[in-house]
Amino acid sequence: MRDRLVRRLLPAGVLLLVAVAWLVPEVPALDLDTAETGAVDAWEATLDGLPSTPLVLVAFDPDVGTYAEIRPTVRAALAELLARDARLAFFSLTPEGRALALAEMDRLREGQANPRRWADLGFAPGAEAAIVELSRSVPVADDVGGEIARRFGDGGADAIDALVVIGGNEIGPRSWVEQLLPRVEATPALAVAPTVLLPELLPYAESGQLDALLATPGDGAAYRSSVSVGRLDRFLDASPPRALPVLVGLVLALGVVGVALVRSVSADRGNGGSGAQRAREAEA
Amino acid sequence: MSGLGGTGGWDVVATWVAAAATIVVLGGMFGERRLFGWSQHLLAGLATGFLALVVISEVIVPRVVEPLAADPTGRPELWAGLLLVGLAAGAPWLPRPVASIPIGITIGALAAFAFGGAIIGTLLPQLVATTAVREPTATETVVAAVAALVTVLVVLSFLHGTPRDRIGRGAHRLGRWLLVAGLGGWFGYLVLSRLVLLVDRVGFLLGDWLGIGR
Numbered sequence: 001m002r003d004r005l006v007r008r009l010l011p012a013g014v015l016l017l018v019a020v021a022w023l024v025p026e027v028p029a030l031d032l033d034t035a036e037t038g039a040v041d042a043w044e045a046t047l048d049g050l051p052s053t054p055l056v057l058v059a060f061d062p063d064v065g066t067y068a069e070i071r072p073t074v075r076a077a078l079a080e081l082l083a084r085d086a087r088l089a090f091f092s093l094t095p096e097g098r099a100l101a102l103a104e105m106d107r108l109r110e111g112q113a114n115p116r117r118w119a120d121l122g123f124a125p126g127a128e129a130a131i132v133e134l135s136r137s138v139p140v141a142d143d144v145g146g147e148i149a150r151r152f153g154d155g156g157a158d159a160i161d162a163l164v165v166i167g168g169n170e171i172g173p174r175s176w177v178e179q180l181l182p183r184v185e186a187t188p189a190l191a192v193a194p195t196v197l198l199p200e201l202l203p204y205a206e207s208g209q210l211d212a213l214l215a216t217p218g219d220g221a222a223y224r225s226s227v228s229v230g231r232l233d234r235f236l237d238a239s240p241p242r243a244l245p246v247l248v249g250l251v252l253a254l255g256v257v258g259v260a261l262v263r264s265v266s267a268d269r270g271n272g273g274s275g276a277q278r279a280r281e282a283e284a
Numbered sequence: 285m286s287g288l289g290g291t292g293g294w295d296v297v298a299t300w301v302a303a304a305a306t307i308v309v310l311g312g313m314f315g316e317r318r319l320f321g322w323s324q325h326l327l328a329g330l331a332t333g334f335l336a337l338v339v340i341s342e343v344i345v346p347r348v349v350e351p352l353a354a355d356p357t358g359r360p361e362l363w364a365g366l367l368l369v370g371l372a373a374g375a376p377w378l379p380r381p382v383a384s385i386p387i388g389i390t391i392g393a394l395a396a397f398a399f400g401g402a403i404i405g406t407l408l409p410q411l412v413a414t415t416a417v418r419e420p421t422a423t424e425t426v427v428a429a430v431a432a433l434v435t436v437l438v439v440l441s442f443l444h445g446t447p448r449d450r451i452g453r454g455a456h457r458l459g460r461w462l463l464v465a466g467l468g469g470w471f472g473y474l475v476l477s478r479l480v481l482l483v484d485r486v487g488f489l490l491g492d493w494l495g496i497g498r
Contacts, residue, residue: 011313018486023497066477068484095335098342123342128397141346178405179397196477199470207413209405217480239487241480249479 014252021245030243032221039205039219040226043212046162046188047084054161055151056086057121059176060104061097063168066194072237073192073220074166078104079235080227081164087148088118089138093130093171098123111234119148127171128179135183157184167193173201177209191215217241303493306485438463 050056058078062070081088090105092098105120122141124130133139138152138159151159163180165173173191181189190212193201198215205213214223224240305323312320348366351359368386375383414432440452441459490496 008315015310015313015486018483019490022483022486022490065481069477069480095331095338098338099334123338125339125343127394128401129393132397174406175401178401182401182404194477195473196470198473199466203410203413204406207409209409217476239484239491241483242487245483245486246476246479249482250476253475253479 014249017248017252018245021248022242024244026242027244030247032218032243033225037222037226039212039214040223042205043190043214043223044226046190046211047080049188050084050086050161052085054084054086055148055159056081056088056162056164057160058088058090059163059165059171060090060092060101061094061168061171062100062166062194063094063096063170064100066168066196067100069194069217069241070166070192070214070220072240073214073223074104075107075235075237076224076227076229077164077192077214078108079229079232082113082117082235083229083232086117086162087151089121089148089152090118091121091134092123093125093127093175094168095123097166097168097171108235113232113235116146116148119144119146128175131175131179132183135180160184160187163187163189165189165191165193167191167197167201169196172197173204173210173213177204181209192220217243217246299493303489306489310485434462438466 058081062074067074078088090101092101101120105118108118109115120141121139121144124134124139126133135157138156140149140152157180163176165176167173172193173189177189181187188211189209191201191210191214193213193215195216201210201213201215204210214220221240224236229236305326308316308319308323312323348362352362368389371378371382372386375387414428414435437455437459439459440455441457441463443456447453447456
């Protein structure tokens with residue numbers, strides 16, 4: 001009975017603590033943007049190396065489960081690219097990514113971003129096969145006109161000056177690195193991805209296959225605090241994630257794991273030793 | 285909802301609907317299963333409807349119907365594709381060798397792209413990066429060597445059966461523990477991602493909906 005009550009009340013306690021932590025003003029000691037800025041330097045150096053008015057393919061396939069983590073960084077990156085006079089072409093391979101891409105393009109439209117500087121290449125099914133197809137012929141719809149359509153029409157995938165992948169759990173930077181980069185001439189690749197993809201993507205960043213990778217809350221915060229977007233600051237996210245509630249949540253999660261561990265050890269002792277020990281005894 | 289500070293009628297309605305949906309989903313943690321189940325059905329329905337809309341408006345009509353209507357004999361590969369779709373749809377009533385053709389082509393193509401990409405885009409470049417490149421500092425050389433050692437030990441842990449010799453057994457066991465440690469680290473990253481999502485939702489309820497703390 002008591003256990004049941006605790007189980008019911010525990011989530012309320014967690015929510016309450018996170019809410020209180022969210023209301024507490026930012027603590028300077030917990031500022032995430034003091035993190036190492038190597039990833040940010042690599043990002044800026046890559047963008048600095050692009051030609052003027054670069055044509056950037058924005059592969060937009062985040063998932064709703066992790067988009068909250070990268071959304072402020074994605075919005076800052078889009079604003080920076082527009083501020084650098086880039087031409088953005090949005091392309092999605094997953095329906096989830098397409099829905100989020102539509103929302104972000106709607107946001108650009110509401111914010112009155114110059115419509116000649118970005119275009120919607122739409123959705124293509126087939127995951128990795130669609131990337132291979134794109135490397136041969138970029139699908140530009142009839143209603144896409146102007147400079148972006150002309151440049152893709154003239155040069156196809158070779159017209160892409162840089163690839164920016166907004167990654168998620170289903171299709172992420174790995175697929176683009178594997179399928180597009182070996183097929184197009186030396187295109188710089190940048191990626192924004194949630195922390196959960198870091199173990200998968202770090203080798204690509206270390207080996208230079210990805211020129212820049214922003215994949216942790218620290219990298220994202222450092223990037224957002226350093227990026228300069230001029231008059232396009234209206235496109236920045238008004239509510240980036242706060243550090244204190246995340247820290248409180250992490251401490252609570254560690255507490256839950258600790259309690260589970262203690263209970264497991266206690267239960268094993270009560271049953272006469274650990275499972276592995278009993279298995280060894282049985283084997284002997 | 286777009287974060288551009290819209291305060292129009294539809295923005296307010298959208299904020300209230302989103303707040304209600306968030307509260308219903310969070311209510312699942314307190315044992316409120318009926319509304320939580322309803323919200324899951326709503327999500328599944330919306331996702332399916334959106335998927336159908338995207339596929340019809342961005343794939344089937346512009347890439348199949350319109351080209352075939354414009355030039356019925358000029359795109360034979362589209363007719364072949366339609367035939368495969370027909371075979372897949374009629375699979376329950378067709379002989380197995382015929383019904384397996386579209387599935388075989390789909391799986392074969394997916395595997396070929398994934399396998400080829402993994403070798404050309406991951407395996408070979410990563411092998412070059414870890415073995416054939418001289419690191420700039422001694423520390424980085426040690427780190428690269430340790431990374432290579434960890435990789436070898438984890439690969440050894442996948443060997444079928446337990447090695448009989450003492451060194452092989454030790455390496456096998458160490459590789460298993462390194463694998464478990466790696467999975468633990470990955471789980472930690474996953475928890476962090478989900479926590480940020482929870483904090484984002486709490487921030488939405490308090491800031492965007494109730495207007496507290498903004």
